[in-house]
Amino acid sequence: MLQAEGLRHHFGPVRALDDISFTVQPGQTLAVFGPNGAGKTTLLKVLAGLIQPQQGRAHVAGGRRAIGWIGHQPQLYGQLTVLENLRFWASLYDVHVPADLIARLGLEDHANRPVRALSRGLVQRVAIARALVHDPTVLLLDEPFTGLDRIAAEALSRLLAQHAAAGRATVLVTHNVEEGTGLATDVAFMRAGRFVHFAPRAGRGAQQVADEYRRAIA
Amino acid sequence: MLRHAWAVAAKDLLVEFRSRTAILSVAVFVVLVLVVFNFGRDPTAVSNIDLAPSILWVTFTFAAILALNRAFQIELENQALEGLLLAPIDRGSIYLGKLIANLLFVVTIEVIGLPLVALFFNVQVLLAPLVLVIALATVGFVAVGTLFSAMTVRTRFAELLLPVLLLPFMILPLTWAVQATVRLLAARPLSEIAGWLNMLAVYDIVFLALALLLFSATVTE
Amino acid sequence: MNMLRAGRWITFIALLLLAGVYVRALAFTPVEAMQGLAQKIFYVHVPAAIWAETAMVLVGLASAVYLFTKDPRLDRFAAASAEVGTVFCATVLTTGPIWGKPIWGTWWTWDARLTLTLFLFLIYVGYLLLRGAVTDPGMRARFAAVLGICGMCEVPFIHLSVFMFPTLHPMPIVLKPSAPSLPWSMLSTWLMSLGVFTLLYVGFVVQRYALSYLREQLETVGGSHA
Numbered sequence: 001m002l003q004a005e006g007l008r009h010h011f012g013p014v015r016a017l018d019d020i021s022f023t024v025q026p027g028q029t030l031a032v033f034g035p036n037g038a039g040k041t042t043l044l045k046v047l048a049g050l051i052q053p054q055q056g057r058a059h060v061a062g063g064r065r066a067i068g069w070i071g072h073q074p075q076l077y078g079q080l081t082v083l084e085n086l087r088f089w090a091s092l093y094d095v096h097v098p099a100d101l102i103a104r105l106g107l108e109d110h111a112n113r114p115v116r117a118l119s120r121g122l123v124q125r126v127a128i129a130r131a132l133v134h135d136p137t138v139l140l141l142d143e144p145f146t147g148l149d150r151i152a153a154e155a156l157s158r159l160l161a162q163h164a165a166a167g168r169a170t171v172l173v174t175h176n177v178e179e180g181t182g183l184a185t186d187v188a189f190m191r192a193g194r195f196v197h198f199a200p201r202a203g204r205g206a207q208q209v210a211d212e213y214r215r216a217i218a
Numbered sequence: 219m220l221r222h223a224w225a226v227a228a229k230d231l232l233v234e235f236r237s238r239t240a241i242l243s244v245a246v247f248v249v250l251v252l253v254v255f256n257f258g259r260d261p262t263a264v265s266n267i268d269l270a271p272s273i274l275w276v277t278f279t280f281a282a283i284l285a286l287n288r289a290f291q292i293e294l295e296n297q298a299l300e301g302l303l304l305a306p307i308d309r310g311s312i313y314l315g316k317l318i319a320n321l322l323f324v325v326t327i328e329v330i331g332l333p334l335v336a337l338f339f340n341v342q343v344l345l346a347p348l349v350l351v352i353a354l355a356t357v358g359f360v361a362v363g364t365l366f367s368a369m370t371v372r373t374r375f376a377e378l379l380l381p382v383l384l385l386p387f388m389i390l391p392l393t394w395a396v397q398a399t400v401r402l403l404a405a406r407p408l409s410e411i412a413g414w415l416n417m418l419a420v421y422d423i424v425f426l427a428l429a430l431l432l433f434s435a436t437v438t439e
Numbered sequence: 440m441n442m443l444r445a446g447r448w449i450t451f452i453a454l455l456l457l458a459g460v461y462v463r464a465l466a467f468t469p470v471e472a473m474q475g476l477a478q479k480i481f482y483v484h485v486p487a488a489i490w491a492e493t494a495m496v497l498v499g500l501a502s503a504v505y506l507f508t509k510d511p512r513l514d515r516f517a518a519a520s521a522e523v524g525t526v527f528c529a530t531v532l533t534t535g536p537i538w539g540k541p542i543w544g545t546w547w548t549w550d551a552r553l554t555l556t557l558f559l560f561l562i563y564v565g566y567l568l569l570r571g572a573v574t575d576p577g578m579r580a581r582f583a584a585v586l587g588i589c590g591m592c593e594v595p596f597i598h599l600s601v602f603m604f605p606t607l608h609p610m611p612i613v614l615k616p617s618a619p620s621l622p623w624s625m626l627s628t629w630l631m632s633l634g635v636f637t638l639l640y641v642g643f644v645v646q647r648y649a650l651s652y653l654r655e656q657l658e659t660v661g662g663s664h665a
Contacts, residue, residue, distance in 0.1 A: 011575070011576070011577060012576045012577075012655075012658065012659065013658065013659035045439070048304055049304075050300065050303055050304065050438075050439065051439040052438065052439070063306065064304060064305065064306040065306040067304060069300075069301070069304050071297065071300065072297075073296050073297030073300070074296045074297075075296055075297050075298050075300060075301035076296050076298065077229065077233055077292060077295075077296070077298060078295060078296065079232075079233045079236040079237055079292075080229070080232060080233060080236065084232065088225065088229045089301065089305070091222075091225045092222060092225060092226075092302070092305040092306075092307050093305060093306060114236070130301070362589065365585070365589075366586075369569070369582045369585065369586070370569075370572075372573075372578070373569065373572035373573050373582075374572050375572060379568065379569065379572055382564075382565050382568055383565040383568075383569060383586065385561070386558045386561040386562045386565060386593075387562075387589065387593060389558060390558070390593070390596055390597065390600055393600070394600075394603075413603060414603075417596075417599065417600070417603070421596060424592060424596075425589070425592070428588065428589060428592055432506075432585045432588060432589070435506050435581050435584065435585050436581065436582065436585055439577065439578075
């Protein structure tokens, strides 16, 4: 569903991606852990087509239409209501807002409030709804749990599990090993633009992965 | 492409309609500039008909720059621009959408400003050819301004840099528009302004095409 | 660094030759009947104007190719050419009024040609300011390229515009469709001066190019420590 072949990219002197190759199959969730500045966000942007890699190729089955993105920023317009935001983004994908989307994220009471008036946790939930509005088959998540309240975090975990169960692919990058491990089928550690570890999770728990991560990165 | 462009423009206009602060402040700004012009001259020395074209165009220029400055601000607030780039739409339709919204915004200001010029300076401005001149000049500098504001908004001193970059590009269509306006207000025959209109039209076509081509370079890494 | 030294030598030779051209212009070229000695400034004014515009076109062309190939050398060249173009524009804008004072009786008139050189100058200044206002090198190069291409496309409009305004400025006497209406002695001096300005442009650009290359190397060293 998603393929990266020999990706290389540098910003001036900084090597952000250094020969990264991997494949993500339907139903797989790849969690990429790395410290800040390891090139995680660059990797996601290359996969999403936001950055043209200097070498190598990234391919997503279905192209940009298939990609859902949740990043640091909610990508919403503060002056517009939740519903107006969702309708706008849906129109860019030539779809209608799915009827149950707002209910799935528990936003029924807030649909007609401007995003600017919502709490941070609620905004994050709207951002998740925004990313799912066109029913993407490949999800790209950049530190998705940062700033989420407990309800939103649980809702996101549930949605990601459903997404994977429906035979879809996910790539998640984060510096926080505890957050991502539970959902991952595959785990990669990234340092200075390279995958220093890349293997199926194979039943490893968060604690074990965290220990291995510390050893690999140190 | 046009459908998505319209979606982007409609969203911009809705955002603008919700807050209404930008359009109101620019409208007030236009009135103030006109009033300042009125007190900043000696009415016995320069006649209205000689001064009106300059006043008209200087006012529109500064109002347009104020309007253009805010164009990409809302896209950067929550990184919405990244969302637009991720969507399966042409980069050109993002540009066109912003251009349409900016044009409507500037035209609104001009619709407010034009009768005020007529009122304050007692000149006959509701002439079809003058509307054409204003339309042609506006398309030209809003096309370039939309492209430039996509860049300046991500630099330091964005509010200052946009006029510094844009004014040298605005002055040319502006001088043609002023020349045409002078002749129109003096009730000269239309054939005298054909040359200026041609220049404005060619400028519009060249820079519109150029901006459509170059826009993706301002947003794609 | 060799390139920097080469640039300095070229510039040095060009400046020597410029002095030579002026010796020739003052001592061995006839004084123009109408304008007298003031006409001598024409040997600086016109070549500088030609290179100020050519530099803008070269900035635009390098920028256009840059957007396709993303070759950093083209970006460095565009930046260097813009800086040199700015200097030449400034030369035109200072020599113009010096000539204008005795001939027109005023330092500055809002004459179309002079005004439009001022636009060109302002486009250059905007270009350099934009480069200074963006920190990310990739973004700086892309933004500068966009502005450079727009600047290049503005040049023909500036030219067209000149012919639409009444002007006091002497009409082109060298670059015009019919044969140059200039005595050979003046034309030969002028052609030499044009050659010298070409050399001057090359020398300046090579130096600026080498300097910005060195600066990038320095940033790379600094970056690897970060």
